[in-house]
Amino acid sequence: MAQLRRDPIGGRWVIVNTEHPMLPDDFIKEEHKFKPMSCPFCPGNEHMTPPEVDVIRDENTMPNSPGWHIRAVPNKFPALIIEGDLDRRGFGIYDMSHGVGAHEVIAQSPQHDKEITDLEDGEVMNMLSMYCRRSIDLANDKRFKYIMIFKNYGPSAGASLEHPHTQLIALPMIPKNVLEELKGACSYFHYKDRCIFCDILRQEINDKDRIIVENKYFVALCPYVSRFPFEVWIMPKKHNGYFCHATHEELPEMAGILKNVLARVKAVLSNPAYNYIIHTTPVNTPDMEEGYHWHIEIMPKLTRIAGFEWGTGFYMVSTPPEIAARYLREAKI
């Protein structure tokens, strides 16, 4: 019999198919297709993007020219616009505001065909420290309340360009999903004087069933209440609310485990499309500083979201996390 499981943080229920679990080969793989075009993220094409906002580049090279290693630029087609005021207002029973925010793209490497799994550990670390730098910089803008860093890999995960890149969106309000997660974590923290994520980590490390890999500072696991088959969370062992406060000792270990986990996902599921999202504490929101624990959520795109999921917020997970974790743990990479 399948199980219903409830996320203790957001209150979300999921159905886990423990009876007839789907295995990696059961998923039909979608073809990866991108439109042939000249790539705006390749060296030499710097003029195709807006001017860079931050970069790691060789000495004696000019901004917006080749010679860079990691390059952050504003999104050419931003979902939100950096200038202006929010101007919150009502419209009859509705509430609205201007779409103020930042929308940036981080080109992870000058090489068009090198995914995170193909990069050197040092390059992955540069990428992560660029994430931190952009977060810290944008948090200085008091209009922004939340900085979301996410990656869409593969067309079915929403990527429209092939060149490996990550996106960053700074939002003027705390989004609903984040707020729910925070509220759940904070109410646990206030009741127990302990962090719910620290408690989950303790229980998971003890159980072992859902652990994929761990190093000195990080653990990768398939969460007990996965929404998607082969969902993976990477969590810092030490309690810390803000991703951008990761220490110099933690960064290399973070790079190592991220690359390691993505290589496992790639090997087990034959290079699936995926999203990853960095979950962190809101900025410029003094009453939200306690109780949260930053982490990365990786969601391979193996299933389609249909009417039931939209209608209920229930997710159907066709591979139990225990089985997914075993596959990922045992993967040869």
Add this chain to the structure above:
Amino acid sequence: MPELRKDPITGRWVIIATERAKRPDQFTGHDESPHEGKCPFCEGSEYDTPHEVYAVRTAHTQPNTAGWQVRVVPSLKPMLSIEGALDRHGKGIFDVVNGVGAHEVIIETPQHVANMADLPVEQINNVINVYMHRFTDLEKDERFKYLLVFKNYGWAAGGGRIKHARSQLIATPVNPKRVKEELAGAKKYFDYHERCIFCDLIKQEVDFKERVVAEIDGFVAIVPFASRFPFEIWILPKDHNCDFSTITAGHQKELAEMLKLVLLKLKKAANDPPYNYIIHTAPFRRPKLGYWKTIHEDFHWHIEIIPRLTRVAGFEWGTGFYICPLPPESAAKFLREVQV
């Protein structure tokens, strides 16, 4: 400048791109390979499905034989199982319930027609009648708290490779999160204003006109102010009623007409897109502990149709924010003006 909009019911924010607005023909098609072999949902293939739970059929025909108009069978791949008692327990800090529930498929026509939009109004009326029957029947099962009726049409909407019109229903032993959020949002509004938020919304939309797709006596179809998806459409009954399963025969017929009209308009305006529709209705109302006594006042049933023209990516998953590339007012105009 794009706009952020907040759904007054759930509190969800949406980004509306007002300048980079897309036209219907700018949304590209989808990739799907057709099913090969015999269709198990066509008349004459009754033994290719599990035994029927219910059917609207011609007098003197036997169950699981030809002669039906609408047929309900258990899902071939059920995610929940109908047998067994509910078992709630804890596992450390986690809560677990076993997966008891009903998962049925409603075959909407004996003919091999893919889109409900192409069925005659009388046939759609039969389908609605069957939905209502299943509600009344499954409500008797005290293990279930909520019944969701929905449709996945087309590959990108989660539909199967067999192109035969059908809907599904799932009865769950817990009230799902999104349902609770919607109910809680509506209740909060009612507590303060002593009016139903949906009734207020209908009044504002009918006055404003710009987001109305179609209007008949008992129903109105609108593109919601804070649409999550391009061409999202809501069909709302004008008379206040929280429970879909209690609508009158007259309303039922009007609903069939409206559903046909809206689905045809969508098919034409957006080039036969994949879509989901979902009936949002009150949970089973049983007078026991935790029963919400004001649901009949503060909730208002409706149907949400969500075309699947855009992909949900990392940003949407992470935030619950949706980026809607077509302003609802333009979508409503396209839908209003398209000839069907």
